[in-house]
Amino acid sequence: MAMKTDIEIARAANKLPIQEIGAKLNIPSEHLLPFGHDKAKVSSDFIKAQADKPNGHLVLVTAINPTPAGEGKTTTTVGLGDALNLIGKKAAVCIREASLGPCFGMKGGAAGGGNAQIVPMEEMNLHFTGDFHAITSAHNLLSAMIDNHIYWGNKLEIDTRRVTWRRVMDMNDRALRQITASLGGVANGFPREAGFDITVASEVMAILCLATDLKDLERRLGAIIVAYRRDRSPIYARDLKADGAMTVLLAQAMQPNLVQTLENNPAFVHGGPFANIAHGCNSVIATQTALKLADYVVTEAGFGADLGAEKFLDIKCRKAGLAPEAVVIVATVRAMKMNGGVAKSDLGPENVEAVKKGCPNLGRHIQNIKKFGVPAVVAINHFVSDTDAEIAAVQDYVKTMGAEAIVCRHWADGGAGAEALAKKVVEIVESGAAQYAPLYPDEMPLFTKIETIAKEIYHADEVLADKKIRNQLQEWEKAGYGHLPICMAKTQYSFTTDPNRRGAPTGHSVPVREVRLAAGAGFVVVICGEIMTMPGLPSVPAAETIRFNDAGEIEGLS
Known part of the structure; x- marks a missing residue:
């Protein structure tokens, strides 16, 4: 019998009314703001009371x-959450919302896979509860107010060559x-160079995901630097009186x-900064709410541990006072083979040598996580083509790194397939071994943090950075921003800035192309190599195969 596709499985799901899911976390139904029958926002009053x-x-x-x-990080997050509930723990999952960019570009969706998914899948991959639209609107309201201010006489003396706020x-x-x-003559304002980023790279997205409540949200929005005067002094969003209206637009999205x-x-799906160009974690408010309501909270951070986990541990946990007690590193036998030099088309046949050759990439991530003082366990996300010898090769290698690799079959078997992983996670947590600490102290100079x-x-x-970039970092330090953490924007495919260098390369350099100050979010973005804050579509976008079928169901989301 052919395995059903993710969307077929999701469609056949036996969903409970969202009030019943809320009841599992003791959220009274009057504190749920329902969007249809299967999704709801949790009221800010209820959150405050916890x-x-x-x-x-x-x-x-x-x-x-x-x-x-494919590694299956979200799939494993969901599988582990289900498995923890299965072994009698009160657990909730926290992940990010999907962006329409990759949904219609490369990916086609982001809500787990197989029998370890979060539903409703179609809505989550499309407009969901409108949070991203609210963020886009709030961001572009600020853009409009900047150009409008310049048009009506520019009382703040904005240097139009130094407007740093782009559109999204x-x-x-x-x-x-x-x-x-602003082309087209006097009525349209003063022509200037501008540009667009994708919404998930917006500082407003980062702020929404790091703010603790509406007051904090408004303060952070007000602290956004939008432009500079000729004397290089900064102009903030609050100078344009944009922070109040932006907060109003975002009030519902904050829940x-x-x-x-x-x-x-229960699963909280909230916020969605990309991990390669932003900080890659779901919102602080969702994570903190889940931690108040569940005994175990399983969350994910985007892409490899060199990006998502580093930012989760150095930015999100540092800023929100969170301390993770265990880290799960997801790997697949297939990915080990690819890291060992095997082409995607040749992944089928057994190749233990290639697996061994690819393992150092995994080893490097295990080593890195240990630097934060949190114990790691490896989840081997199982594929039917994996052989016993290949799995043993990964497990033996992980043992040499002082960790354990556990085979997980949640894709096929749901929570039951990740029971061994759940038990191991509980064992790690209950051992009290975690001593979380960020990689670098706040007071370290910005360039040294990057290094x-x-x-x-x-x-x-x-790190290769020209004088202009180093001077810029020093200017920000003088202006009082030296304590901020660093958010690296680089390719997710490699430890280097070259997407084609797999494995665990050494002896490379990291070229810094640009630095951006996200004063409201509270970090410095460091753009490395060729990374783009506005992606392009591939030659054959996923959008070409997304449509309604004859039964009126959506096809092409995965």
């Missing part, structure tokens, strides 16, 4: 560097990366979304 409750245990799921073979849309559109705005897994366990990440996490020899 503040004095103790926190549950936080578990992070991360992975090796992604390969075209939640779509991959390379044609908008660099544009000229976390509650949905469910296929096994009817620390490049050397300790990417195992690079040096």
Whole structure:
């Protein structure tokens, strides 16, 4: 019998009314703001009332560097959440919302896979509860107010050559990366260079995901630097009086979304900064809410541990006072083979040598996670083509790294397939071995922080940055921003800035192309190599195969 596709499984799900899911976390139905029958926002009043409750245990799921073979990080996050509930723990899952850009570009969806999914799948991959639209609107309201201020006499003396606030849309559109705005004569304002980023790279997205409540949200929005005067002094969003209206637009989006897994366990899906160009974690407010309501919270951080986990541990946990007690690193036998030099078309036949050759990528991630003082366990996300000898090769290798690799079959078997992993996670958490600490202290100079990440996490020899970039970092330090953490924007496919270098390379350098100050979010974005903050669509976008079938069901989301 052919295995059903993800969307067929999701469609056949036996969903409970969202009020029943809320009841599992003791959320009264009057504190759920329903969107249809199967999703709801949790009211901010209810969240405030939980503040004095103790926190549950936080578990992070991360992975090796992604390969075209697919690793299944979200699938494992969901499988582990279901498995923890199965062994009698009160567990909730926290993941990010999907962006329309990759949905219609490369990916086609992002809600887990097989029998370890979060539903409703179609809505989650499309407009969901409208959070991203709210973020896009709030961001572009600020853009409009900047140009409007310049048009009506420019009382703040904005230097139109130094407007740093770009526009955003939640779509991959390379044609908008660099544009000229306000053409067409006097009525349209003063022509200037501008550009678009994708919504998930917006500082407003980062702020929404790091803010603790509406007051904090408004303060952070007000602290966004939008432009500079001729004397290089900054102009903030609050100077334009944009922060109040932006907060109003974002008030509903600030409330976390509650949905469910296929096994009817609670899942919070909220916020969605990309991990290669932003900080790659779901919202602080969703994670903190889940920690107040569940004994175990399983969350994920985007892409490989060199990006998502590093930012989760150095930015999100540092800023929100969170301390994870276990880290799960997801790997697949297929991905090990690819890291060992096997082409995607040749992944079928057994190749133990290639598996062994590819393992150092996994080893590097295990080593890196240990630097944060949190114990790691490896989840081998099982594929039917994996052979016993290949699995044993990964397990033997992981043993030499002082960790354990557990085979997980949640894709095929749901929570039951990840029971061994759940038990191991509980064992790690209950051992109390975690001593979480960020990689670098707040007071370290900005450039040294960049070097620390490049050397300790990417195992690079040096960071290449011209004088202009170093001077810019020093200016920000003088202006009082030296304590901020670093958010590296680089390719997810490699420890280096070259997407084609797999494995665990050493002896490379990290070229820094640009630095951006996200004063409201509270970090410095460091753009490395060729990474783009507005992606383009591939030659054959997923959008070409997304449509309604004759039964009126959506096809092409995966």
